[in-house]
Amino acid sequence: MNRPVLILSDPGRCADCAVRVDGVCAELDARQLADMERSVSVKRLSAGQILMLEGDRCEHAVNVTSGQLKVYKSLPDGRTQLLRVLRPGNFLGSVFRDASAFTVSAVTDCELCIVPRPALKRLFEQHRDIEDAVMVQLEDELAQAQNRILALGRMTAMERVSAYILEELAHAQRCGDPADRLTLPLGRAEIGDLLGLTIETVSRCMTRLRKSDAIALEGGKSERVRVLDAAKLGKLAGAHEH
Amino acid sequence: MNRPVLILSDPGRCADCAVRVDGVCAELDARQLADMERSVSVKRLSAGQILMLEGDRCEHAVNVTSGQLKVYKSLPDGRTQLLRVLRPGNFLGSVFRDASAFTVSAVTDCELCIVPRPALKRLFEQHRDIEDAVMVQLEDELAQAQNRILALGRMTAMERVSAYILEELAHAQRCGDPADRLTLPLGRAEIGDLLGLTIETVSRCMTRLRKSDAIALEGGKSERVRVLDAAKLGKLAGAHEH
DNA sequence: CGTCTCATTGAGCTATATCAACATCCGTGG
DNA sequence: CCACGGATGTTGATATAGCTCAATGAGACG
Known part of the structure; x- marks a missing residue:
C-alpha cells in the first residue's frame, strides 16, 4: 500500500502509481494519463500538518497516494466535526468553488498527487473522461455525506x-x-x-x-x-x- | 414565482421559463437551451405525491419550476431525515449513479422539468457548459450537505x-x-x-x-x-x- | 522506571426525547 | 353563519441518552 507515487520530474510514473486503479485515474487511457501526468506534482505531509484551512482559496485538487487525511469543519468555540477521511485513491477538490468549505489535515504521514486548478480545467476541456471521472467521485462523496446526515440526525x-x-x-x-x-x-x-x-x-x-x-x-x-x-x-x- | 414552465409540445418555452435564470439553465446560450428544450418534458405532482423512492432506478434528472419537494432518507423503523428541500430552480439528478439514495416527495403541488438520463448524457457530450453547470450544482449541494453535517453533529x-x-x-x-x-x-x-x-x-x-x-x-x-x-x-x- | 498519550470506567448532570394535555386554525356540513 | 372535527402547533411533566467531569488503566517511549 505504500509504493512510490507519480513524480513530476520523473515522467512515466503515473502508470506505476499505487492508486492508479482507484478513483479519478482508474478510467483514463494512456494518452489521458500522459497529459495528466504532465500537470501533476507530488506533495508530502507529515502527520498533523494542515493541507488547507476552511476559507482558503482552492488552488489545486489532490489525489491521495498514501497516508490518511481528515476533512473537517469547526465552530468558533472549537467543536469540530469530521466530514470525511481521505485515503489512498481518494480525490479532493472543488473545480468551481473558490473558497474551501473545510480544513484538511494529515492524520498520518501522507503523499499527495496535486493538480493545480487551471491545469485540471484544461484537462477537463481536453479529456471529457477526466471530467466525468471527477463527477463520479463527487456523486459518491455526496452520497456518503447523505448517509452521514442520516446517521447524525437520526441514529x-x-x-x-x-x-x-x-x-x-x-x-x-x-x-x-x-x-x-x-x-x-x-x-x-x-x-x-x-x-x-x-x-x-x-x-x-x-x-x-x-x-x-x-x-x-x-x-x-x-x-x-x-x-x-x-x-x-x-x-x-x-x-x-x- | 408561479409562472408557467417549459412544455415539450410547445417549443420556445425555455426562454420564458420562470427559473431560466437559476441553476443549471442560467449559463446556457440560445443554442444550448434549444437543444435542452428538445430533450425535456414537464411533470406535475400534487402535494404529498412521491417522485421517486430510495433504491429506484435513476431514470431522469429534474429541475423544479414551481412548488417544493423534500428529499429524505428513512430508517427501517420509520425515523426519517430530510436531506434537502427542492425549490424552483433547483436541480436534482445523479448522472452516474443507477439507484437513488433517497426518496423525493412533493411538499406542495409542483411542476418539474424532466430530462431523461440518456438525453442528459447526450447534452453533456454536445455542450460542455451543461456538464459544467451540473457540476457547479453538485458542488453546491455537497457544500450544503457538509454544513448540515456540522449542524447535526455538533450544534x-x-x-x-x-x-x-x-x-x-x-x-x-x-x-x-x-x-x-x-x-x-x-x-x-x-x-x-x-x-x-x-x-x-x-x-x-x-x-x-x-x-x-x-x-x-x-x-x-x-x-x-x-x-x-x-x-x-x-x-x-x-x-x-x- | 517515570512520563505521556490514549482508552476505559464511573458518577452525576443536562439537553432533548417522550408522553400527554391543550390551544388554535381551518375546512366542512348542517 | 355556526358547530364540529381534524390537523397542526404549543406547553408541561417526566424520562433518558449522551455529555461532563474525574479517576484509573495500559501501552509506548525515552
Whole structure:
C-alpha cells in the first residue's frame, strides 16, 4: 500500500502509481494519463500538518497516494466535526468553488498527487473522461455525506458506531484484508468527531459491542477490531439493503 | 414565482421559463437551451405525491419550476431525515449513479422539468457548459450537505433552529422578499426531520427565540417569521463568516 | 522506571426525547 | 353563519441518552 507515487520530474510514473486503479485515474487511457501526468506534482505531509484551512482559496485538487487525511469543519468555540477521511485513491477538490468549505489535515504521514486548478480545467476541456471521472467521485462523496446526515440526525450512538465499524470493515475488504478483521484508522477522539459523539461515548459503545460478543478488540489502543457477528452489527446499525 | 414552465409540445418555452435564470439553465446560450428544450418534458405532482423512492432506478434528472419537494432518507423503523428541500430552480439528478439514495416527495403541488438520463448524457457530450453547470450544482449541494453535517453533529437545538431561520431568510432575500420577513416552507414536523429534532423541540426553540425578541411569529401556524434581531440569531447560530 | 498519550470506567448532570394535555386554525356540513 | 372535527402547533411533566467531569488503566517511549 505504500509504493512510490507519480513524480513530476520523473515522467512515466503515473502508470506505476499505487492508486492508479482507484478513483479519478482508474478510467483514463494512456494518452489521458500522459497529459495528466504532465500537470501533476507530488506533495508530502507529515502527520498533523494542515493541507488547507476552511476559507482558503482552492488552488489545486489532490489525489491521495498514501497516508490518511481528515476533512473537517469547526465552530468558533472549537467543536469540530469530521466530514470525511481521505485515503489512498481518494480525490479532493472543488473545480468551481473558490473558497474551501473545510480544513484538511494529515492524520498520518501522507503523499499527495496535486493538480493545480487551471491545469485540471484544461484537462477537463481536453479529456471529457477526466471530467466525468471527477463527477463520479463527487456523486459518491455526496452520497456518503447523505448517509452521514442520516446517521447524525437520526441514529443512536450504538447505531452510529456499529454502522461505522461495518463501513470500515467494507473498506478493509475492498483493500483485500481478511473478511473479519480491520484496523481503525482513527483514534476514539476522531471517531467521536466523525460520528458526532464524545470520546467516552464511543468507548462505551465499543465496550458494549465487545461485551455482547459482536466484536473483539485487539492492539494496544484497541485499534484493531475483529468482527465476530456482522449480522448483529448490521441489525444494530439499522442496515437496510436494496 | 408561479409562472408557467417549459412544455415539450410547445417549443420556445425555455426562454420564458420562470427559473431560466437559476441553476443549471442560467449559463446556457440560445443554442444550448434549444437543444435542452428538445430533450425535456414537464411533470406535475400534487402535494404529498412521491417522485421517486430510495433504491429506484435513476431514470431522469429534474429541475423544479414551481412548488417544493423534500428529499429524505428513512430508517427501517420509520425515523426519517430530510436531506434537502427542492425549490424552483433547483436541480436534482445523479448522472452516474443507477439507484437513488433517497426518496423525493412533493411538499406542495409542483411542476418539474424532466430530462431523461440518456438525453442528459447526450447534452453533456454536445455542450460542455451543461456538464459544467451540473457540476457547479453538485458542488453546491455537497457544500450544503457538509454544513448540515456540522449542524447535526455538533450544534445544539437552538443553534440549529437559529441557523435554519437565517438560511431561510437568506433564501427569501435572494427571492427579493423584504429583508426581515419570511415564510417557512415546512411545518414543524418537517423542520424537525431536517434538523434532527422533534416537533416539540423545534416549537420550544421557536418560542424561546420569540421570547428573547429575536423573532416574531405570525400566521395561523406560526409559519411566518419576522426577524427582529438578525445579529442575535447569528450569534446563536455560531456563525463564522470568512 | 517515570512520563505521556490514549482508552476505559464511573458518577452525576443536562439537553432533548417522550408522553400527554391543550390551544388554535381551518375546512366542512348542517 | 355556526358547530364540529381534524390537523397542526404549543406547553408541561417526566424520562433518558449522551455529555461532563474525574479517576484509573495500559501501552509506548525515552
